[in-house]
Amino acid sequence: MKILLSLTVIAFNLLPYHLPAQSNRAQGKNSKASVHKNVTKNLYIDVHHLGAGKVTYADVAKAHAKDLATEKKFGVSFLKYWVDEKEGTVYCLSSAANKQAILNTHAKAHGLIPDQVYLVKSGVQGSSNPAKNFYLDVHKLGAGKVTAKDVAAAHKKDLAVEGKYGVNFINYWVNEKSGTVMCLSQAPDTMAIINTHKEAHGLIPAYIEQVKQGE
DSSP states (O other): OOOHHHHHHHHHHHHHHHHHHHHHHHHHHHHTTTTTTTTEEEEEEEEEEETSSOOOOOHHHHHHHHHHHHHGGGEEEEEEEEETTTTEEEEEEEESSSSHHHHHHHHHHTTTOOSSSEEEEEEEOOOOTTTTTTEEEEEEEEETSSSSHHHHHHHHHHHHHHGGGGOOOEEEEEEETTTTTEEEEEOOOOOHHHHHHHHOOOOOOOEEEEEEOOO
């Protein structure tokens, strides 16, 4: 009995020296698995200028599927995309830790690197009707000449006027550094959007593109 008790005590005393090593190995595995989970995410819109008539919505949908299959590797989450088939422009909205993560995802997925990547602040998402036409109007206000607060105030004025012209502003995104603002809406035509902006605050977009939305 004394011998058995002594062996039990010795075995018990040895346990604390082995458990931390096992715990550390487990923590190492968990930390690798969650390497992207605790990283602060930002919103980005990246823009591809592929050339007039050189891309279709179906092409972009296939490329987007490849992005979705690759995004986790770089901690990216692609949220929505918009395609102007006529002009060959593609806009991708995503959440990521940084710009490089987006570039790496696109490069690995299909090799189509965007021409611009904008770090953006978003407005509040509104409702939309999938049966109606989508438009993206883009304002180029100048580097450092607009803040997210300014755009929120202008957007509020748009919402007060939009019904008069049959427009439905869905959301907007602003890059304060470059002074770029992108507004997503549904409208009868581009003139309705221009008239809404003109009456609401006088800020006319640099250009408007009719787009197809995907996610």
